[in-house]
Amino acid sequence: MTFTADDLHTFTASLDGPVFVRGDDALPAEVAGFNTTVVHDPDLVVGAASEADVVAAVRFAARHGLPVHVLATGHGGFTPVVDGLLVTTSRLDTLRIDPETRRAVVGAGLRWRPVVAAAAEHGLAPVTGSSDSVGVVGYTTGGGLGPFARTLGFSSDWVRAFRVVTAGGELVTASETSHPELFWALRGGKGGLGVVTSIEFELVPLTSFYGGSLFFDAEHIPAVLRAWAAFTETAPTEATSSVAVVRFPLFDEIPTPLRGKTALSLRFAYLGDPASGAAVFQPLREAAPAFFGAVDVMPAAAVAMVHNDPDQPGPVWDRGMMLDSVDDGFVDVFLEAFGPGRELPIIAAELRHVGGATARDVPGGSAVGGRDAAYTLVMVGAPDPGLFDTVLPRVADGITGLLRPWISASTNINFAGDLSVPGAYEAAWPAEIFGRLAEVRRSYDPTGMFPYPPRAAV
Incomplete structure (x- = not known):
């Protein structure tokens, strides 16, 4: 590790959520995912409890030369994280639904199940996947094909904005009018673009x-x-x-x-x-x-x-x-x-x-x-x-x-x-999309802080 005990103490004291280092008894439970054969063992884990925690984690990683990885539910994970700093987002579980505008703002730690249930109270539905136990953000940044795909398209087609912490430690909103190239990339480009802290998408009237x-x-x-x-x-x-x-x-x-x-x-x-x-x-x-x-x-x-x-x-x-x-x-x-x-x-x-x-x-x-x-x-x-x-x-x-x-x-x-x-x-x-994605990743993460695709252990 490239940081001292004093560095870690100061960093931990600045956060709302917990911090774990390799060897802590509680670390395995914090980083457990859906695929139980993938066992993560990074140098450091930040259990982000706020957007400010994510910003602080990325800035700490930048100062100390650590790669940054992200874990929500662990669906789709096949490569163990064995180095750097891992941000877990399960505590980012905010959910706001505006039935007038038919918009939902969902924290990065939520799965589809509570979103579906909350939207149904207003006669609305998200364009969701086939499983309601999958994390909203990880699923949607890959596109997302659900039971209504032929009628409503990819789930990412309904995204209207992302909140993202970039490699520079800046919290930005990516939308059609703000950081549009990052917005383009996050609707289907999956990883290596930053840490998404929340997502805003349009709901459909459906009972x-x-x-x-x-x-x-x-x-x-x-x-x-x-x-x-x-x-x-x-x-x-x-x-x-x-x-x-x-x-x-x-x-x-x-x-x-x-x-x-x-x-x-x-x-x-x-x-x-x-x-x-x-x-x-x-x-x-x-x-x-x-x-x-x-x-x-x-x-x-x-x-x-x-x-x-x-x-x-x-x-x-x-x-x-x-x-x-x-x-x-x-x-x-x-x-x-x-x-x-x-x-x-x-x-x-x-x-x-x-x-x-x-x-x-x-x-x-x-x-x-x-x-x-x-x-x-x-x-x-x-x-x-x-x-x-x-x-x-x-x-x-x-x-x-x-x-x-x-x-x-x-x-x-x-x-x-x-x-x-x-x-x-x-x-x-x-x-052509693969090439453009590579350019966006280089633009927003020139040093490769967010490794993607995930690296296998060597």
């Missing part, structure tokens, strides 16, 4: 939608998958859907009808007249008999029930990409790789239909990657850390090779998975 999920037995996976692929060719933009082939483990928290089964989960969300939504969904409902689940009118506050993503920490391994098309040839290869009867350490393979509103950039542009793609694909590995280093990457590499004809040239950073995979980081944006 209910037509949607939910159905589960189909293994024998019906081919028929339902083919019906869904055909459906997406002409689906209206009011409808966003996805499918996932899931090998459910024998865990107590899994609903009894699903426990130990291989099944296809079909998710659907329609914004508009419920009768029209039911008519649009009918061909999928008739593809095969479902054994579990429901699709009907749902309260907007229950949006997370569409996907029912896991919300408890655990070992996480995944790899994602975006696809240009899902045709008959793709379905054949997908079923060969993930279909019933296959023995492989991939417990879920999910396809999402995007396009529609996600293909249209916002006025002034944004740094979101993947607007040209029509689908996403994510492979989720078995939660066995012993498989993470060699077995799962080898299996995923083989499947990726088979699917190469359908994979888009660029993906989205939130779906890229482990950025240590060669080329994964560069492919997270189109080349």
